[in-house]
Amino acid sequence: MHGEYKVPGGKLVVADVEIEDGRLAQVSLSGDFFLEPDEALELITAAVVGAPAAASATNLGAKISAALPADVAMIGFDPESVGVAIRRALGHATSWHDHTFDVIEPVVLDPAMHVALDEVIMREVADGTRPPTLRFWDWATPLVVIGSFQSVRNEVDEEAAERLGFGIVRRISGGGAMFMESGNCITYSLVVPTSLVDGLNFEQSYEFLDRWVMGALADVGVNAHYVPINDIVSDRGKIGGAAQKRIVAGAVLHHVTMSYDIDADKMTEVLRIGREKISDKGITSSGKRVDPMRSQTGMTRDAIIEAFLQHFRTRYETNDSEYSEAELAAATKLVEDKFSTPEWTYRVP
Known part of the structure; x- marks a missing residue:
């Protein structure tokens, strides 16, 4: 063998x-x-x-x-x-080329639905009812998505969020807050069987699962590299970060958010970003925008996403896919029963 x-x-x-x-x-x-x-x-x-x-x-x-x-x-x-x-x-671990990936292009949904779909699709990949899947998010309403272990009180100014129309949803993976307005960032979720990262520790798996997007970034003119534990950084600073969630002996959810063109004033009004994280977010002073993907590529957000999709399809075996009615129904129920409930949102007050 x-x-x-x-x-x-x-x-x-x-x-x-x-x-x-x-x-x-x-x-x-x-x-x-x-x-x-x-x-x-x-x-x-x-x-x-x-x-x-x-x-x-x-x-x-x-x-x-x-x-x-x-x-x-x-x-x-x-x-x-x-x-x-x-x-x-021995067949216990697999490589990228052992799999054919479903690819789902951006579909505008309530961003809370995307949070729920992460859980739905991860469980499907774990039980073998859906192949490994790459999907890009799109949304029209603003939302703050906090990490599984973050405190709402410490991370979000709820009064400012309500005034500016931002909801708050806690996701299933760890990591930091995602400030999501329509068109301001590029987010995708990659769900793979745990066999693909067999033998890798968490830090190694971040780098391993980010490797394809480094090639995609090079295609759009960005020289990027991985910085432990979960950051993607270019020659001109941080572009974005990743987060993961695992089902043991089942599946790994790996999602990445990259800043495209964020209103820094609004973000710092909604998020409680202390001085320690200001430079990490790419903010140098009031009134500046966080726009590494827009400024470094000169491309529209849609064009960058299309280039990423093309790179992935060229690199690996893929099938075009879409969300099934059953998946959307399951995600809607999860939003109602879990992700929109105060018990989940404020499980870390």
């Missing part, structure tokens, strides 16, 4: 394995990585022979680490990346 894993920012690791009686019987390792001394390759493969076929990438990596002398240099890969390649060979 054959598996491959390209380490984010590193090298390709290839594992060929054979199984006997539920354990690794033979393991062959190759790739374009660097390893010193040469003899360490045999130590790595010997360390995992005999391990259970169900062993996690972390456990396999620990076996390798324990077997290697201190003077071994692994360059462009590490013990856990070997574990990921082995897991892929």
